[in-house]
Amino acid sequence: EKKYDQGLEKSRNGFGARLNRFLANFRHVDEDFFDDLEDMLIESDVGYEMAMKLSDSLREEVRLQNAKNKQDVSNVIIEKMVNLYDEAGAGEQTTLTMADQGPTVIMFVGVNGAGKTTTIGKMAARFKGQGKRVLLAAADTFRAGATEQLEVWAQRDGVDIVTGPENSDPAAVVFDAVTKAKKDNYDVLFVDTAGRLQNKVNLMNELAKMKRILTREIPDAPHEVLLVLDATTGQNALTQAKLFKETTDVTGIVLTKLDGTARGGIVLAIRNELHLPVKFVGLGEKVSDLEEFNAQDFVYGLFK
Numbered sequence: 130e131k132k133y134d135q136g137l138e139k140s141r142n143g144f145g146a147r148l149n150r151f152l153a154n155f156r157h158v159d160e161d162f163f164d165d166l167e168d169m170l171i172e173s174d175v176g177y178e179m180a181m182k183l184s185d186s187l188r189e190e191v192r193l194q195n196a197k198n199k200q201d202v203s204n205v206i207i208e209k210m211v212n213l214y215d216e217a218g219a220g221e222q223t224t225l226t227m228a229d230q231g232p233t234v235i236m237f238v239g240v241n242g243a244g245k246t247t248t249i250g251k252m253a254a255r256f257k258g259q260g261k262r263v264l265l266a267a268a269d270t271f272r273a274g275a276t277e278q279l280e281v282w283a284q285r286d287g288v289d290i291v292t293g294p295e296n297s298d299p300a301a302v303v304f305d306a307v308t309k310a311k312k313d314n315y316d317v318l319f320v321d322t323a324g325r326l327q328n329k330v331n332l333m334n335e336l337a338k339m340k341r342i343l344t345r346e347i348p349d350a351p352h353e354v355l356l357v358l359d360a361t362t363g364q365n366a367l368t369q370a371k372l373f374k375e376t377t378d379v380t381g382i383v384l385t386k387l388d389g390t391a392r393g394g395i396v397l398a399i400r401n402e403l404h405l406p407v408k409f410v411g412l413g414e415k416v417s418d419l420e421e422f423n424a425q426d427f428v429y430g431l432f433k
C-alpha cells in the first residue's frame with residue numbers, strides 16, 4: 130500500500146486533483162454534474178466507454194441522489210470505480226499461473242522501451258527473494274544492447290541467464306534456456322522477447338515459434354504471456370495492446386511507469402477494453418518498484 134502511495138503521486142496530483150476540483154464545485158446532482166464528471170474521467174484516460182459506464186451506474190445510484198456533501202459524493206464515485214474495475218474482469222485470475230511441477234515459464238512481450246527488461250529484472254528479484262531458482266532467457270537478440278541490459282539485471286539479482294549472439298535466432302535461445310531450466314531444475318524461466326511491432330506477421334511468427342518450442346519441452350508452457358505496456362503513452366498503450374492481442378495469446382498485463390503519468394485512469398480503460406487482467410504495475414525504476422495490482426489499493430491511492 131505504501132508503494133501505491135509513493136508511486137501514484139503524479140496521478141494523485143492529476144487525476145486525483147481533478148476529481149477534487151470537480152467535487153469542489155458540487156452543488157447538487159444534475160445533468161451538468163454528470164457532464165462534468167464524464168469530461169473529468171475522459172481527461173484522465175479512463176476511456177470514453179468506461180467513463181460512460183461509470184456515469185450510467187452513478188445515475189442509478191440512490192446514495193448519490195441523497196448525497197449531502199462532497200465527501201458522500203466522493204465515496205460513492207470511488208466505490209463505484211473499484212466495483213466497475215472488478216466487474217470488468219469478473220472471475221479472472223489476477224495472480225500468476227504457476228506450474229504444478231517443473232519450471233514455470235513466463236514470456237514477456239511488448240514494444241521496445243515499454244519496460245520488459247526492467248520488469249523481468251524486478252520480477253526475478255522478487256522470485257529469488259522467495260527462495261525460487263530463476264533463469265532468464267535473453268531472446269531479444271535483435272535490439273543492440275538488449276542482451277547486455279538483461280545480463281546486468283541477472284548479475285544484480287544473482288540469477289542465471291541464457292544468451293545468444295546478436296541477430297541470432299531467438300528461438301534457439303529459447304530452446305537452450307528451456308532445456309537448461311528442465312535439466313537443472315529451475316523454478317521459473319523468464320523469456321524476454323523482441324519488441325518489433327512494425328512487422329506484425331514477422332513478430333507473430335517469431336512468438337509462435339518460441340511458444341511451440343516451449344510447449345514441446347514443457348506441455349503447459351508458457352504458463353503466462355505478459356504484455357508489458359507503458360502507462361505514460363496513454364491511449365497509445367491501448368492501441369499497441371490490441372495489436373499484441375491479435376498477435377499472440379496474452380494472459381495478462383504489466384503496466385509500467387504508472388509513477389510517470391498523471392492520468393492513472395488508463396488502468397480502467399485497459400481493463401474495460403482489453404478484457405485482460407492487469408497483474409502487475411511498475412511504480413518506479415528501482416528493483417522493488419513492482420507491485421501486484423490491486424484495484425482497491427490503486428483507486429484509494431489515487432484519491433486519498
Ligand code: GDP
Pocket residue numbers: 239240241242243244245246247248324357385386387388389410411412413414418
Ligand atoms: P524494454 O525495451 O521494454 O526492455 O524497456 P526497458 O526495460 O529497457 O525500460 C525502458 C526505460 O523505462 C528504462 O529507462 C527503465 O528504467 C524505465 N522503466 C521501466 N519500468 C519503469 C517504471 O515502472 N517506472 C519508471 N519510472 N521507469 C520505468
